[in-house]
Amino acid sequence: MNEMTETATEAAVNAAASNRSVKMRGDKVGVFYGEKQALFDVDLDIYEHEVTALIGPSGCGKSTFLRCLNRMNDTIDGCRVTGKLTLDSENIYDPKIDVVELRARVGMVFQKPNPFPKSIFENIAYGPRIHGLVKSKGDLDEVVAISLQKAGLFEEVKDRLNEPGTGLSGGQQQRLCIARAIAVSPEVILMDEPCSALDPIATAKVEELIDELRENYTIVIVTHSMQQAARVSQRTAMFHLGNLVEVDATDVIFTNPSDPKTQDYITGRYG
Amino acid sequence: MTPGVLILIVLAMTIVGFILGRRRAVAMANREKVKLHSLPGYYGQTVALFVAVPAYVLLAAWLFLQPIVIENHISDLIPASAIPEGGARSLVMADVRRIANGLDYVVGKGGVSEDELASMRADISNIRSRLADVGIALGSDVKPVVFQAAKTYRKIGKTGSLLRDIAVLAAALGFGLWALWRVNPRMRARNTSETFVKALLIASSSVAILTTLGILLSLLFESIHFFRIYPARDFFFSTVWNPQFRGGSDLGILPLLWGTFYVSFVALLLAVPIGLMIAIYLAEYSGSTLRSFAKPAIEILAGIPTIVYGLFALVTVGPFLRDWIAQPFGIGNSSSSVMTAGLVMGIMLIPFVSSLSDDIINAVPQAMRDGSYGLGATQSETIKRVILPAALPGIVGAVLLAASRAIGETMIVVMGAGAAARLNLNPFEAMTTVTVKIVSQLTGDTEFASPETLVAFALGLTLFVFTLGLNILALYIVRKYREQYE
């Protein structure tokens, strides 16, 4: 019985993936904080030009997994990752790889908007500058404008690019952070509950933006809101107590989950 | 009775007061069969406070005021004719004090009784040699008026002390008995003693104000004295510092300020980059093993007294710089130099800068770092382009605090920088600073009322104003910076 479900799921996953290629793949990914294990043998594929939502109750390991994808866990003392994680079939935990290059290709947007205490322009110009993506001031201006346009923020801030980014509203700040991530031309954008600090109107704008960005980028989003996951994602992965419970096309997860835990969670029995 | 003994006696009376107050409250409550309003201890405490506080306040005030009153009185006794040509009244007064103290010795050790002393006259008995016998050297023979004044000084001083003892003991006893008499079970002893204690707390916290006031008054008062006898324009704008024993000194502050700023500049040039890099490395890079060892090791530097640094400059750094750098390159012959003092002071300031910067760097929220790393920035890019700019105001504040430390530092420059006041660019030459000259002018043998001594107060005032300005600016910047992240 169990086996059957599993095979069925896998088949569905493969079917959904047939026209998309795998961008990132997790193979038995485990994470330890010191002695404590926070994530157990997660196998998860992220498909190109899709929004993958990671859901699950607090402390289930979804954020931990997300931070593994661009090695942000490296900044935490005593954190250790086991298993294999690939980006375009290159192991990102290979000691030879350049973390900096990885993060340039796998960008991240955080839970709380964290613009640098600099001008709007400088916030966005920071990434292209450090990666040497632009040759001239003209190029830089262009990249900043394009990034802001893509983040749907250009019209709102075009007259005050030199004002501090911290002066914007919460929703604008978060879109600024997205624009900042886009400016580096990443391939994957990781979003860690990007709307949890925003009001419903700002949330709607950001969700709209995520849907647009899907055309050009691969997006992984951690969210606490079932509705959000249903609205923006194509695939959803459910985590519980550090385990990946199930992963499937979003509409499958929300209409016909195979695991009772997922059922309980999305119907709000716990979480 | 000396003040020390008096203090102990009042202390004993306080303890007795406590016991009596407590006992009386308990006894009365038992007799009248009523419940005490407060715990018995509070009755004792109330009595004890009334014994001790007025008595000690009175004693302190008396100790402070008696010399002033006596001084004025004696000063009036000395006619203008007794003051030598070109001398000052304060000099004669100093003689009076010394003779009076000497007479105490003569009476104590020299086997002269009080009666004999009373009949002694300056023109007959040889006071000067008698005083020399007990180790009090006088510059000239004692004039009868001065001797008479000294005797009066002693007498008033003795009477004053006696009156003081009586007054203090009377205050302790009077207030104590009054408080004891007021003790009854219905008295709200806890409230009374708490009000009293609160008043004491407030008085204690005003000590800080009194200290500042004392500093300001003593600096201002004597500086005004100085500017009355020495033109302020020459002091602030003259480039020559050349004090003479016989007057006619040049007392220009500019060479001293130059030396002060030069030494401080060298010190900051060493301490700021190193301190900052240490803070950055320990906060952002180093493993916990290195940090747990290096951090306390470097903080040791902060706990070492400046005299140790002074000795280090004098014995090790100074001769090293002279023998290995200054002399081989022919740029100096002195082991005390701006470089010596600056380097050693720089070492002293390293932990100061590093621990302040550490706090400031840690105050930059982790979200800033995450944002930068998330974009693929390296650690050094994150530090240089995100953390440091965000922490800049705080770091500027820290540097200003370090600068104020450097300017006010005394022992290192006294032992390392030299005593020659010059305006020179060569850092391997000895130069001098404001603090060095404050020490040398106030520990020298010159007479107190002369401009050569009083100039130290004007120097102190200048120093105080500079450091106060820097501190206020630094505290303002640091506070502003903290608010940014709170």
Add this chain to the structure above:
Amino acid sequence: MTDIADQSVSTAAATTGRSLLQRGEHAKRRAASETRFRMLGLVAVMIGILAVVGLLASILSNGVSSFFQTYVTVDIYLNPAKLDKTGNRDPEALQKVTTFAYAPLISAAVEKLIETHGIEIEGLKPKDAAKIISKEAPASVRNYVLAHPSKIGETVKFDLLADGRVDGYYKGRVTMDSAKLDRNISPERLELADKLKHAGVLKTRFNWSFFTAPDASDTRPEAAGLGVAILGSAYMMIIVLVLSLPLGVAASIYLEEFAVQNFFTDIIEVNIANLAAVPSIVFGILGLAIFINFAGLPQSAPIVGGLVLTLMTLPTIIIATRAALKAVPPSIREAALGVGASKMQATFHHVLPLAMPGILTGTIIGLAQALGETAPLLLIGMVAFVREFPGAPPEGFFDPASALPVQVYNWTTRGDPAFVERASGAIIVLLVFLIIMNGLAIMLRRRFERRW
């Protein structure tokens, strides 16, 4: 808008070709700059540690030798004809015999010593031979005689200090070559010292009197000790502790627990912050102007030093105490007030005891700072040459005394290099006190640290 979308697709496509394992030119430069920055940091840390090690090593290497001193063992005949002409051992009369009478006895004893060991040195005049003994020796023999008048007429074995130069010879400060140019020592005398050492009457041993003896004059570095300075420092620390702890705690309690935010408390806050940063020498000026000139307290007295240091230490103690009081959670106060305690009772019965370890730690650190403070003490005259021990407190607080750091400074200003060695030795003593105090503070913190 379409333009922009197209462009971004192309950039995205262009980047897909890159591999994480290959580093471009730009990435290499960035990695190199990262390494450089990191090395720079490591170098800074190394410089910091090197400074600590260098400083301590310099002081230790210069100062340890001052704990050892060279002594000569001599048998001295206490000649009654010289010391007690009347023969009745009258203490008054013995007092009147000055050290000049004792010097020849020592000379004679040294001559005899040379004779018994059969030492012969070319060019050494007999009267110079005794100069290998310290000039302090007659005084110490005299003190012995005054304490034991009955020994007059006997031959007593004395351990006398060797001359500072002879001592320096065994510590490497004086060499045969430098002795030739030195008026105070000659190569012949050093040779004599060598022979005496060989004979076992000249020994270098641990120098207890360094900690107990008073200061000595310029020409007798070998006799100089730290006794008066240690006592003076101890007196000042007592005064600082007795005054600054209650005052500081009282002020902190008021500011932290009772004060309402108003103009008066604002002024106090600003004052405390600024006093903590006022240069120490300014406190010296305050002491000189207010305590000595205005209030007429004696110069060089521990009471004045103690008062000045108290004012300097207060801000440190207040800042530490307030932090300790702040660390006690409000729930403790509320609990006490909830059972009907007055605010004063809540503070003194509950908050203060819980904050005590923090307060004591701060106080000890403040005291340690005060112990090492030098500059203000110079201005209030503590740098004077004091040989007499101050009396017992409380009167002793008003007697002239020295202090450890000031004694160090005093010795560095003297001509004889032997004093520099002693200054470094005194620093070691000072540092040992500081280590003990700081160790105590750390222990207190570790033992009673509480996380709420």
